[in-house]
Amino acid sequence: MRFADVAGFAVGALRGHRLRTSLSVAGVAVGIAAVVALTALGEGARSYVTREFTSLGSNLLIVIPGKVETTGVMPFGGVTHDLTLDDARAVSRRVPGVVRVASIAIGTEAVHWQDRSRSVPVLGVTASYQKIRQLEISGGRFLAPGEGEQGGNQLVLGAKAAHELFRGTNPLGRVVRVGSWRFRVIGVMAPKGRALGFDFDDLVLIPVKTAMQMFNRTSLFRILAEVESSGRLTPAKEGVLRLLEQRHRAEDVTVVTQDAVLSAFSSILGVLTLTLAGLASVSLSVAGVGIMNVMLVAVSERRREIGILKAVGAGNRQVLAAFLAEAVVLSTVGGALGVGLGALAVRIFVAFYPTFPASPPAWSIAAAMAVAVAVGVGFGVWPARCATRLDPVAALTGR
Amino acid sequence: MIELDDVCRSYRVGDSEVHAVQHVTFRIGGGEHVAIMGPSGSGKSTLLHILGCLDRPTSGRYRFRDRDVGDLSDEERSHLRQNEIGFVFQFFHLLPRLTAQGNVELPMLFAGVAPGERRQRAADALRAVGLADRAHHRPDQLSGGQRQRVAIARAVVMRPSLLLADEPTGNLDRSSAEEVMTLLEKISGDGRTLIVVTHDPEVAQRARRVIRMSDGRIVEEAE
Numbered sequence: 001m002r003f004a005d006v007a008g009f010a011v012g013a014l015r016g017h018r019l020r021t022s023l024s025v026a027g028v029a030v031g032i033a034a035v036v037a038l039t040a041l042g043e044g045a046r047s048y049v050t051r052e053f054t055s056l057g058s059n060l061l062i063v064i065p066g067k068v069e070t071t072g073v074m075p076f077g078g079v080t081h082d083l084t085l086d087d088a089r090a091v092s093r094r095v096p097g098v099v100r101v102a103s104i105a106i107g108t109e110a111v112h113w114q115d116r117s118r119s120v121p122v123l124g125v126t127a128s129y130q131k132i133r134q135l136e137i138s139g140g141r142f143l144a145p146g147e148g149e150q151g152g153n154q155l156v157l158g159a160k161a162a163h164e165l166f167r168g169t170n171p172l173g174r175v176v177r178v179g180s181w182r183f184r185v186i187g188v189m190a191p192k193g194r195a196l197g198f199d200f201d202d203l204v205l206i207p208v209k210t211a212m213q214m215f216n217r218t219s220l221f222r223i224l225a226e227v228e229s230s231g232r233l234t235p236a237k238e239g240v241l242r243l244l245e246q247r248h249r250a251e252d253v254t255v256v257t258q259d260a261v262l263s264a265f266s267s268i269l270g271v272l273t274l275t276l277a278g279l280a281s282v283s284l285s286v287a288g289v290g291i292m293n294v295m296l297v298a299v300s301e302r303r304r305e306i307g308i309l310k311a312v313g314a315g316n317r318q319v320l321a322a323f324l325a326e327a328v329v330l331s332t333v334g335g336a337l338g339v340g341l342g343a344l345a346v347r348i349f350v351a352f353y354p355t356f357p358a359s360p361p362a363w364s365i366a367a368a369m370a371v372a373v374a375v376g377v378g379f380g381v382w383p384a385r386c387a388t389r390l391d392p393v394a395a396l397t398g399r
Numbered sequence: 400m401i402e403l404d405d406v407c408r409s410y411r412v413g414d415s416e417v418h419a420v421q422h423v424t425f426r427i428g429g430g431e432h433v434a435i436m437g438p439s440g441s442g443k444s445t446l447l448h449i450l451g452c453l454d455r456p457t458s459g460r461y462r463f464r465d466r467d468v469g470d471l472s473d474e475e476r477s478h479l480r481q482n483e484i485g486f487v488f489q490f491f492h493l494l495p496r497l498t499a500q501g502n503v504e505l506p507m508l509f510a511g512v513a514p515g516e517r518r519q520r521a522a523d524a525l526r527a528v529g530l531a532d533r534a535h536h537r538p539d540q541l542s543g544g545q546r547q548r549v550a551i552a553r554a555v556v557m558r559p560s561l562l563l564a565d566e567p568t569g570n571l572d573r574s575s576a577e578e579v580m581t582l583l584e585k586i587s588g589d590g591r592t593l594i595v596v597t598h599d600p601e602v603a604q605r606a607r608r609v610i611r612m613s614d615g616r617i618v619e620e621a622e
Contacts, residue, residue, distance in 0.1 A: 005508050016496035308492045311453060312506040312553065313481025315474050392453045396492065397444070 006318075010325035017298070024287075024294040025334040028372055031284035032338025033345060035368045036360045038280045040346040042273025044358030046266055051357065052195050053262045057132045059230050060258040061098075061237055063091070063223035063244070067252050081248040082219035085149055085209065088126075090247060091225055095239035097232035102129035103148065103208045104222045107215035111204055112177040113165045120161050121203040122178060124148070124211020132226050135200070140172045140187030143207060151209030155183035159191040160201035178204065181214055233257050277364065281371065287334070288375035295327050295383035299390070306387050307395030316388040323387045327380025328373060335372025339365055400560070400592055401427040401450065406459035408445050408615075419445040420456070421615040429560070432584065432593045434606035442615035443596045444565055450594060451484050451563045452476045464560070481510050485554030487583070489566035491546040493538040499525060499549045500534040506557045524552040528582060544575030548582060555586055562587050564595045568602055580605060 014021045065083040085103055092101035105124035110117045126148030129135070135142070142156055155176060162171050171185045183206060192200040208220070227236045237255050245251045299306070309319055339360075346358050408420040419442045427433055435443045448454035449461060452468060461468045463479070471479065486492075493502045503521040512520070525534050528548040538546055547567060554562060564583060568576035580602060587593035595606060603609050611619040 002511055005511075005514075009508065012496060012501075304492065305494055308494060309505070309509070310477065311451070311480065311486045311488075311492070312509065313477055313557070314509040315477040315481075317474070318477075318509050393445075393448045396453075396488065 006321050006325045007329070009322050010329050013298075013302075013322075013326055014329060020294055020297070021330065024290050024330050025337060027287040027290040028284075028331050028334025028375065029338040029341055031280070031287035032335045032368045032372055033341035034283045034338075035277060035280035035371070036339055036342025036364055037345045037349075038276035039273055039364035040342070040358045040360035041349070042269065042276045043361045043364075044356050045272065046269040047357050048355075049265050049269060050262065053258060053265075055134065055192075055195050056258065057134060057224075057226060058258070059227045059233060060132065061225040061227060061233065061240060062256050062258060063087075063225065063240060064254045064256070065219050065252070067254050081250065081252050083223060083244075083253065084218075084220065087244060087247060088220065088223045089149075090243060091223060091240055094243055095225070095236055097228050097236040097239070098225045099228050100128040100131060100226050102126050102132050102224045103220050104129070104224065105208050105211040105215065105217055106221045107211065107217075109179045109214070111161065111165060113171075113174065116165050116167075118161060118164050120158070122211060122214070123203055123205050124208035124214075125205050126208055128226075129205070129224070132224050133200075135192060136190035137187050138190040139170075140185070142187055143205070148207045149209055151207050151213065153181070153183045153210065154186045154207060156187040156189060156205040157185055158189050158199075158201045158203045158205075160199070161204055162188045164202075178206070179214060181210070230259065233259065277367075284371055284375060288331075288379040291327055291330055291376060292379035292383060294330070295323065295380055296386065298326070299323065299383050299387045303390060303395040306390050307392045310390075310392035311396065319388045320384045323384035324377065324380045327384070328376040331372045331376025331380075332369075335369050338372070339368060342368075400429040400431075400464055401425075402460075402462040403450075404460040404462075406446075406449065406456040406461060408442075408449060408454065408457050410457075418615050420449065423459075423615075423617055425610065425617065425620070427592060427594065429592055430590045431608065432587065432606045433595070434603040434609045435594065435596045435612060436598060436600070436603045436609055437612035438598060441612045443612050445615075446612070447563055447565050447594065447596045450561075451486055452479050481506060482557055483559050483561060485557065485559040485562045487547070487550050487554050487562070487564040487567045489569040491538070491543075491550045491570075493546060493549060493553075495538050498535050498537055499530060499541065499552075502538070502549055503553045503556050506553060510557060520556055521552075524556040525549070527555075527586070528552045542575070543571050544578055547571060547575070547579050551579070551582055551586060555591075559591070561592045561594070564593070566597055567595060568597070568599060576602070 063083065088101050088103040091098060103126050107122050108119060109122045110119045125143065127143045127145040130142045138159065143154055147154055157171055171188060174185050176183055176185060194200070225236070225240060227233050237257060240255050241251070244253050306319060343360055346360055350356065350358055403423055403425050406420060406423045407418065409416055409418045423446060435446065437443045445454065449456055455469065468476065494505065500521050503524050504517045507517045507520065522531065522534060525531050528551055530545060530548055530552070533541060533545060541549065567583065568579055571579060583593060584605065595602065597603055607622065609621045610617055
């Protein structure tokens, strides 16, 4: 028996039972669509997070004061030295591979202009913060090199903060009050949006030294160090640790790479994707049981047909092939339909949430199709074997 | 061509053992036309199924063309059904979703005959039974007599040496029955063995040899 004839016979049999065929095709299609759509969402979440991280700069070392460790004798976890502007300068000068360094101090304070005031995060930074966080200026200028460390009264407004406070008035050159401190607006940032939940539009930026005085801090909140290339991240991290250990005479800072954070997130989200795929495959195996059901009904409904086939000389293997082919055709058509349906669902989702980069990954489409065919074969074997075991005389006489 | 030697066939129905065929022995030569007669339940259909390799005897020997069929595997038996044996049934047993043409092509499909040749041979067979113009009708669009003629075309399309008919006229009116029997005889005329199971004396009379069965045994053989 030729392959094309087996397929043709199977398709003919399926067309003869339209309702049953379309229902089981629908079952598989929904299962496959679920696999495709859910993995697309999982992958979308992953690339969303990745994009958020890269928009915060790449090849970054983040220096955090204090160290998480268990200590025995001292009740307060040891002495923590302040992270100072001098530390930042030293990192910038003495660690090979470090291209630029930004120091950050942070607090929240009300910003006043005329009768309006708005409570926003106040970020004390240095000039290189602009490059590291990839911020754009829409008017005026950012802090110049050195201004951050000197502690002047320059202030850069976030896009939303500028809009809320000034309502169309040009803020450049105006004097605003932050708490009881007076600042002159030297620049306004272009909108950047949120990154990892932090709104870069609704804040003000001032020199880091001024911020430390204003919030009465002796230690920096963070030091960001951008490294030349990702290959030099690890040695640079070591260098920063050693340098600060030397300066503080204790290992009292934590250095993380942004990539480490990213890859942690990425692997969490990878597990999420797999979980979603696992959930989806449950629905796929339900569809498989559906196929098995349909094929078993087909076998018992078509006993006479099987008897006839055997009487005209179909061998067991040919009957097996014919019924297996039906199951495979069912699941393959269902699979193809499901991939289309899943892709459509993802498109509709993206139409509602355009910022979410969901698209079905190629591997999930390939895997979904493979699973569909496997489901067809796997759940088709038993019914097909039932068909071959049928006694032709019993089948023909209806005994 | 056919040698049955003390063939028995029994099966269980519930608690009781049914002896459908008991100690049947006969020979049928090539090209013979034989009728097997008997009331229903006399075991004649079971005997026909054994002759057609659809069923196996419980005991005894069945030799077909000098081969012991009892020794053959399932695959070899289906090969035999495919190439050597044609069946005609009382209820026609056509596949309802296929056209007349498709039904006649069916045995060739499983034999692996190429599509072009298949179409040609099926058309020829339908012409031989006088249904060339009904080739693309489905069974439900055909009369009983026409359906049985399609079934005959299907039975002979592989050019078998043995033609088995199980009550071929049982579901037909007089004139269709007459037509179908004439066709069966004509088509088996060129050297095929024809065995017809019937309880209709008129159908049986047409055969050169009649085997009468009752309770699974042969009770009479007449030339």
